[in-house]
Amino acid sequence: MTIPLNSKLFDTDVEQAPIRAGFGEGLVLAGRADERVVAMCCDLTESTKMDAFAKEFPKRFFEMGIMEQSSVSVASGMAAMGKIPFVSSYAMFSPGRSWEQIRTTICYNDRPVKLVGSHAGISVGPDGGTHQAVEDMAITRVLPNMVVLCPCDSIEARKATLAMAKTTKPTYIRLAREKTPIVTNEDTPFEIGKAQEYFRTESPKVGIIACGGLVYNALMAAKQLQEEGINTVVLNMATIKPLDRDAVIALAKECGAIVSVEEHQVAGGLGSAIAEVLAVEHPTKMAFIGVHDKFGQSGTPTELIEHYGMGISHIKEAIKKLI
Amino acid sequence: MNCQHDDKTKFLEEKALEIRKSIIEMLVEAKSGHTAGPLGMTDIFTAFYFHILKQDPKNPTWEERDRVVLSNGHICPVLYATMAHAGYFPIEELKTLRKFGSRLQGHPHREFLPMLETSSGPLGSGLSQAVGMALVDRLDRGQNTNRTVYCFVGDGELNEGQNWEAIMLAGKEKLHNLVAIVDRNNIQIDGYTENVMPLEPIAMKWASFGWHVLEINGHNMSEIINAVDTARAVFEKPSVIIAHTIPGKGVDMFQNDPKWHGNPPNKEQGANALAELRTLGGQIESEHQ
Numbered sequence: 001m002t003i004p005l006n007s008k009l010f011d012t013d014v015e016q017a018p019i020r021a022g023f024g025e026g027l028v029l030a031g032r033a034d035e036r037v038v039a040m041c042c043d044l045t046e047s048t049k050m051d052a053f054a055k056e057f058p059k060r061f062f063e064m065g066i067m068e069q070s071s072v073s074v075a076s077g078m079a080a081m082g083k084i085p086f087v088s089s090y091a092m093f094s095p096g097r098s099w100e101q102i103r104t105t106i107c108y109n110d111r112p113v114k115l116v117g118s119h120a121g122i123s124v125g126p127d128g129g130t131h132q133a134v135e136d137m138a139i140t141r142v143l144p145n146m147v148v149l150c151p152c153d154s155i156e157a158r159k160a161t162l163a164m165a166k167t168t169k170p171t172y173i174r175l176a177r178e179k180t181p182i183v184t185n186e187d188t189p190f191e192i193g194k195a196q197e198y199f200r201t202e203s204p205k206v207g208i209i210a211c212g213g214l215v216y217n218a219l220m221a222a223k224q225l226q227e228e229g230i231n232t233v234v235l236n237m238a239t240i241k242p243l244d245r246d247a248v249i250a251l252a253k254e255c256g257a258i259v260s261v262e263e264h265q266v267a268g269g270l271g272s273a274i275a276e277v278l279a280v281e282h283p284t285k286m287a288f289i290g291v292h293d294k295f296g297q298s299g300t301p302t303e304l305i306e307h308y309g310m311g312i313s314h315i316k317e318a319i320k321k322l323i
Numbered sequence: 324m325n326c327q328h329d330d331k332t333k334f335l336e337e338k339a340l341e342i343r344k345s346i347i348e349m350l351v352e353a354k355s356g357h358t359a360g361p362l363g364m365t366d367i368f369t370a371f372y373f374h375i376l377k378q379d380p381k382n383p384t385w386e387e388r389d390r391v392v393l394s395n396g397h398i399c400p401v402l403y404a405t406m407a408h409a410g411y412f413p414i415e416e417l418k419t420l421r422k423f424g425s426r427l428q429g430h431p432h433r434e435f436l437p438m439l440e441t442s443s444g445p446l447g448s449g450l451s452q453a454v455g456m457a458l459v460d461r462l463d464r465g466q467n468t469n470r471t472v473y474c475f476v477g478d479g480e481l482n483e484g485q486n487w488e489a490i491m492l493a494g495k496e497k498l499h500n501l502v503a504i505v506d507r508n509n510i511q512i513d514g515y516t517e518n519v520m521p522l523e524p525i526a527m528k529w530a531s532f533g534w535h536v537l538e539i540n541g542h543n544m545s546e547i548i549n550a551v552d553t554a555r556a557v558f559e560k561p562s563v564i565i566a567h568t569i570p571g572k573g574v575d576m577f578q579n580d581p582k583w584h585g586n587p588p589n590k591e592q593g594a595n596a597l598a599e600l601r602t603l604g605g606q607i608e609s610e611h612q
Contacts, residue, residue, distance in 0.1 A: 038462075059462065065495075070451040070488035077392075077455020080440060081463070085455075101448050101485070108442045109433055 004187040005198060009216075010223055016179035019213060020118045022154030023175050024049025026161025027086060031057050037165055038078060039086045040064050042071050048088035048118040048175075068094040072101045072113065079111035084165055091117025091133035095140050095172060106170045107143040114164050115140070118175040121263035122291065122308060123213065123301035125178065132296035138268025140172040141241045147171040147192060148240040150262075150270075152215035153183045156238060159190040167192065176263075178301050180213040183236075192239050195247035199234035201226050206319045207251035208234045210261035211270050214289070214310060218261045221315035232319065243273045245281070252284040257322040259287045261315060263305075266290040287318040331374065332544045338408065339369040343573050343600055345404040345417055351593035353421040356429065359570035359583040360477065361401035363508045363541070367566055368405040370547040371473070380410035383438035389470055390440050390456050394449020395477035395506070396430040397585070403427050411438055447483025450474050450503060454493050457501040457561075466499075471555060474503045479511025482520045487532070493561040494533025501561040502554045503534075506541070508570040510581040529563045541566030574599050 008014045031037045031053055040062040041050045054061035064071040068089050075085035087094065095102050095115055106113045122132045140148050147169045151157040157175060164171040189196060198215065199208075199222045210218035215236045222232045233251060237244065252258055258278065260271030266288040278284045291308050305311050346361045371391070372378070379385045393402050400420065407414045412426070419425035426436040430444030441452050453474035460468050480486065493501055505525070513519050522528075526536045535557045539546040547566070554562030570584070571577025574596040577588075588596055 038459075062458065064492065065488075067485075067488035067492070069448075069485045070454075070492060073448040073451030073485070074455035074458070074489070074492070076441070077452035077457075078459045079455075080390075080452070081456050081459035083459055100445055101451075104442060104445050105448050105452055 003189060003196060003198070004185055006182045006185050009181070009183060009219065014181045016181055017154040018177060018179050019151060019154050019157045020049045020175040020177060022151070022157030023116060023118075023161050023173065024052050026158035027053045028056055029158070030162050030165035031060065033162070034084065034165060036082060036084045037086065038062070038083045039088070040071055040075060041087070042066055042068050042089040042093065044089055044118070048116060050088050068098040069101045072098045072115065073105040075113040076105035076109060076111050079113050080109070084112055084114065086114040086116055088116035088118060090131060091120035091136040091174060092131055095136055096133055099139050102140070103143055107145045110145045111170060112168045113170050115170070115172045116175065117172060119177040120174045121176055121212065122296040122304045123176055123178050123263060125301045125304065126298050128298040129296040134263070134265045134291045134296065135268070136172070136174060137240050137262070137264050137270065138272070141268065141273065145170050146241065148174070149192065149238060150174040150211040150240055151238050152212060152236050153180060155182060155184045155186065156188070156190055160192075160238060163190065163192050174212065176213050181216045183216055183219065190238065193242050193244060194239065195235045195237050195244040197233060198236050199223070199232070201231035204231045204233045204255045205323050206230075206232045206257045206259060207255040208232055208259045208261060208315070208319070209237050209248065209251070209270065209274055210234065211237045211240060212263055214261045214263050217310065217312050218315060220312045221319065224312065225316055225319060230319065230323065237270060240270055240273055243277060245277050248274050248277050249281050252278050252282045257285045259289060259315065259318050259322065261289040261310070263310060264290050266292055285322055287322055289315055289318055335369050335373055335544045338373050339366050340600060342369055342401070342404045342408055344597055345408065345414065346400045347574070347588060347593050347596045347600070349400055349404065349417045349420045350587035351590055352418050354587060355421055356400055356587045357397045357585050358577055358587055359510060359580070360395065360398035360506065360508065361404070362574065362577060363568040363570040363572045364398055364401050364475070364506050365572065366542045366544065367504065367547055367568070368401050370544055372405045372409040374548060375551050377470070380406070383411060387470060390453070390472040392440055392449045392453040392456070392472065392474040393431060393443055394474055395446060395480050396443030398477070398506070399431045402431065446477070446480040447485040450476055450486050450489040453501060453503070454489050454496070454498065457493070457498040458496060460500050461498065468500050470500065472501050474501070476503055476505050478505055478507045478509065478522060478525070479516050479519065481505070481522055481525070490529065490532045490534065497533070497559060498561045499558050502551065503561070503563040505563060505565045506568055507565050508568045510570050510579070510584055512581065512584050514581050526565055533560055535560045535562040536565065537562060538565045538567065541568035542572060
């Protein structure tokens, strides 16, 4: 381990918490630290974990009803008046439905609106494909001025929320609904735009770059491969944009092969962002773990992660093929 | 008093004439852009920038200023021309409209012209932004705020569902510091609004969402100014001023014809239009005739 992580990370009884819960805690702390922070939600206040903020700062919380397109534009107007607005919904609805409004009223104006997409990824589970956003990072990543964050656990989500409240840039943060293992601890560093190395074995042959809840699967795969004599490095790439290009290039040069791991379409997400850098700077063999041009469906998170090829075994398999 | 009032009206009418000339000149020079909407809204913009607005053209970020959101960004020639005549930037710069490197982008972009409150072009999102501004104004200043947020909206633009989201929210929040002005000129690109997508009864629709509704002749300076005064005096609700305007107002050829929505006059048409404006200055409905 090169940096401090949850000491129980590789134990079978590793603690679990929803990533969105960390956002809720972070928003309250951000609200206490800066009175310019305001929040608005589209009829999903408890689901997106804005309820604690709404309770503590009732005047600074706005219930918008089910209107994602208007809400992000209202937030732009609030930012124009000096506020730092957080707008939350399910990722499928915002940035999903509200994309053009995000482009024109927020990014085109370079307003510090903070977009919160909860229930992202197929691990939403039983709700089915309509509610499983696996395109959100692609559509936010292509917008100039936008910062895109995808924290790996609830602790990192809290840190990311506090960090994004302090920047002047439009920012999208991607959250997941279900409980996922706690990977980090209070001392794990987080910085927007910086990859963090969570796992390393000597003379690595493959570099794994992961984001979101699947960082845990990437780490488990790396650990199991180590026992099989296959050495790897795992980077947590919690910032999809701006991508930590230096870290990506250095890892590619060191390992000679890269696997990207994300709960998102492989088109347009983290893997694409990495490939865009490497194709120019250091062409490297890659494998892409993620959803391959499919919609989701109902099921348990585990069933779906396995069905769509994002389980620990799939990551291991991809790595072995690359060697 | 009456005499002063008449002087003011006359002054505004003369200003509007100058601004109409600038609009035609800049469109001829740009060789693209929208003609009908800008000419139809010239009297209203003139009234705002030369009488109504709390503003400081030399200090456009003055915190106490009223906020102006132009939702239908395609009528920006009238915004640019009025702002230039009001002293925000040199009138000469109007000739750069839609040219490479110009601050006067084809649709407003505040990264190029930071004195704008927002960028716009894709229809239907201005009112939501104005609602956001009004909410913050009330949060920071309370009920007795002395700033007003004005949002200019096109009538065809009301086809966009997002407007009705914003209208619903403003009604819920009883935003008395918000005034919307609808350019009711009855045209949109594909034809007359009531054929493309009927808006009537437009006043009842706004009223049913909790707005105070005023209807005016959008070419009559006194009506424009009085309506805004009334709107600002309404303390329980947001207000909407439905301004009946003639698209292309001032030039016969441009008036009431949807084909002039999105086309500029060529050089010859522009020269004819300018000549008509010069000789028929009184065609702008005047209270002096």
